[in-house]
Amino acid sequence: MDRYTILVGNDINNITPGVSWGDLLTNIKTKYNVPLLANGSKPFPMLYEEIFLHAIKENNIDETQLKIYIGEEISRISQNEIHSLIRELSTDNILTTNYEFSLEGTTPTVNNSLIKETTYSVFRQYKVGNKAYWHIHGDCNVPASINLGYEHYCGQLQKMRDYVVNAPNYTSKKIHKESLIRRLKMQEKLNLQSWIDLFFTSDVHIFGLSLDFVEIDIWWLLTYRARSKYYKKSSFIENKLYYYIQNNYVNSSSDKIQLLKANDVNIIVIDIDDKAEYYKEVINRIQSKYD
Incomplete structure (x- = not known):
């Protein structure tokens, strides 16, 4: 060992310089039409759930699609x-x-x-x-x-x-x-x-x-x-x-x-x-x- x-x-x-978490959140909210959600002091895992649930209601997306998009964005680092x-x-x-x-x-x-x-x-x-x-x-x-x-x-x-x-x-x-x-x-x-x-x-x-x-x-x-x-x-x-x-x-x-x-x-x-x-x-x- x-x-x-x-x-x-x-x-x-x-x-x-690159893709920050703030940039990523903004891009996700724009892409899935949930721009009005405020980041505030929300813990990130709960903010992610909020964005995802709003996106489901608005766009009927699959979570795999969302994570594929996130993976593509993060890969630009x-x-x-x-x-x-x-x-x-x-x-x-x-x-x-x-x-x-x-x-x-x-x-x-x-x-x-x-x-x-x-x-x-x-x-x-x-x-x-x-x-x-x-x-x-x-x-x-x-x-x-x-x-x-x-x-x-x-x-x-x-x-x-x-x-x-x-x-x-x-x-x-x-x-x-x-x-x-x-x-x-x-x-x-x-x-x-x-x-x-x-x-x-x-x-x-x-x-x-x-x-x-x-x-x-x-x-x-x-x-x-x-x-x-x-x-x-x-x-x-x-x-x-x-x-x-x-x-x-x-x-x-x-x-x-x-x-x-x-x-x-x-x-x-x-x-x-x-x-x-x-x-x-x-x-x-x-x-x-x-x-």
Whole structure:
């Protein structure tokens, strides 16, 4: 198992001009004739559901059509120097909540997952070069897998909890039938089969990800891991989790930082305002830690 892995969010795409989430929402509302809906302070998964339900009433669309359109728009995001630097890191595993393939540097044609998931993303993996890229919220190659709405988040969480706590309910013989937590307790050699395994067996460095509280799947995973470590006294959890944040966001993120600390996540504050330079420093710190 890798000594460390990284979990990368969408903010690395904001270094260069492109399709922002605000642009995407505006385009969706225009395309499906729901322009009067205000974004306000609505959590994005609920805003997506609102847009989708209005679009159904007005246009009788299929959700797959909507996600195909979203996938096409997101695919226009171009890679920048930070994507290239991430590919140079010594880790074999890169996790991302992003749907496009800027991190890979190319659109992969072969899905290397042990389970070919059409909707959820417990096993979703593409191999490019010597690295495995785990798209934990779906990807543009499979539009139905793009995780946007509340319904999808809840379904994803259900699959994750089954995998970790109960047991995976897939018929495939390629995966272990025992729950992850049971296999960890047995302290047998753990063959990497899901990105979730890495949260219990490898150091995980999280950056470029706002980790809003609507990310219920990731917050559940952090909480379950912390409960297992401290409440259940699970001594087999020895890895470390790190969350990187720019100093100018610390004050406005105090609630999130407190919750992350409570969930056994180490906070790394970097006092660099320029976004590109900030991410270069994050990458340098991660690499130097394992040299």
